Amino acid sequence: MIVFNRPTSAPGALQKLESAMASGKLSGDGPSTQKASEMLSELHDGAKVLLTTSCTHALEMSALLLDLSPGDEVIVPSFTFVSTANAFVQAGATPVFVDIRSDTLNIDEAQVAAAVTERTRAIVPVHYAGVGCEMESLGATAQRHGLTVIEDNAHGLFARRNGRPLGTFGAMSTLSFHETKNISTGEGGALVINDEAFVERAEIIREKGTNRSRFFRGQVDKYTWVDIGSSYLPSELVAAMLVAQLEQAALTQQRRSALWWRYQQTLGDWAQEQRVVLPLQGAPEDGAYHMFQILLPNLAARTAFISHLREREVMSVFHYVPLHSSPMGAKVGRAPFGCPITDDISDRLARLPLFTDMTETEQQQVIDAIASFRVHG
Ligand SMILES: Cc1ncc(COP(=O)(O)O)c(C=O)c1O
Structure with a gap:
């Protein structure tokens, strides 16, 4: 069986x-955390990066940072993972679901502008398959109404929009290192x-509501609940x-992009x-190569x-199953x-199926299986 994903x-x-086990320091924020955070920061033009246990948790942190009150609204796409909305619901907000564009499958920026009310606090675009959302337009809407943009960048590490890294457009962005992602630690994530x-407040929220990070930097002489x-x-x-995953990222991306483009090129005529639509892609060097999705004519x-x-x-x-009509x-x-x-x-x-160590023979089996499929009706 050619599986859908191998981590x-x-x-x-x-x-x-x-080495980490031998160091005697297993809890968080040791040297490996520092190193990984620096590597991710470099990929985000020097932004502050806080590792988290998942992208879901990074989204939850971003929601807490907004200090939401009941009735506050956060605009999210309906076509996304449950955590994009749930994180803000947990923090007391009402999710306002808008539709996606049919070309990129990203949040429709015109609908976002039309959905803003007096209670809107934030916009959470998702860069589906690592193709960038219309960040200039979303940024202009946010600026006009004083809203915070939080990019759910679970799919888009290494991807760019017009040369600029995804995850650097909003006030914050979130990453996932779940086993299905290009860079994987089983479960894991980061808040950028x-x-x-x-x-400062993000560091406190991440450390149980204490100023422990300031204590370790010697900025306060004891840490407490704040x-x-x-x-x-x-x-x-x-x-x-x-x-370890980040150190071999160039090879990972090179392999995935080769697989991605082979699908794109060999499946074109079929x-x-x-009447099947293949995914849209911008400049080859801007791609995330996280997934290869196709659109069949109907269910x-x-x-x-x-x-x-x-x-x-x-x-x-x-x-994704639409969120707006979910229970x-x-x-x-x-x-x-x-x-x-x-x-x-x-x-x-x-x-x-698209995974980093997929062989050409495995991919050929997928391509052959697809080539013999006909749409009826
Ligand atoms: C768009 C999006 N956001 C958030 C998540 C949640 O990621 P995690 O499993 O790291 O919490 C996912 C999961 O795949 C996702 O697709």
Whole structure:
């Protein structure tokens, strides 16, 4: 069976884990955390980076930093992972769901502008598959109304929009190192802070509401409880693995981009004949190469496609189920304009296997299975 994903492995990880274990310092914020944070900071034009236990937790931290009150609204796409909305609901806000653009599958910037009310506090764009959202337009809307932009960049590490790294546009952005991501520690994430005004409080929230980070920097002579917070920092073992993963990032991206472009080039004729849409991509050097998704003409074709591949020992999976019409989304949020494109895309999208150490033979098996699929009707 060609699985949908195999986590990226880093040959250097075992040795780094052994040294971390031998160091006697296993809890968070040791030397491996510092090293990984510096490496991520470099990828984000020098932003402050705080490692977290997941992207979900980084989103939760960003929500706490907004000091939301009941009735405050946060604009999110309906076509996203549950955490993009849940983090803000947990912090007391109402999620306002807007639709996506049919070309990039990213939040529709015109709808965002139209969805702003007096209660809006933030916009949370998701760079789907690592293709950048319309950040200039979203930034202008945010500036006009005094809103905070938080980029959910779970898919977009290494990707750029017009040459600028994703994750550096908003006041904050969040990363995921879940096992499905290009850089993987099993579970893991980071909060990237571009607006310095959030740094000090973010450190406190991440350390159980204490000023422990200031204490370790010698800025206060004892640490104490000063704010709300939780335990969002990963152990040194996770950080050591992250360093190993980041050290081989160039190779990871090179492999993934080769696989991605092979799909794009070899599936072109088949896609045109079968009325299938292949993913959009900007400049090759700007890509994240996180996933390869295709759009079948309708739900029946998508269902038939997934089972056709399964019969040929290839696993293809769909993706997000719309949040605005989910039981929780409908209960706590609202979708002022409906989300017809989200509903449609959610039914038609299928993701192909794409993982860092996929061999050409494995990929050929996927391509052959796809080439023999015909859309009926
Ligand atoms: C857009 C988006 N945001 C957030 C997450 C949550 O990431 P994590 O599993 O690291 O919490 C995911 C998960 O894949 C995601 O796709």
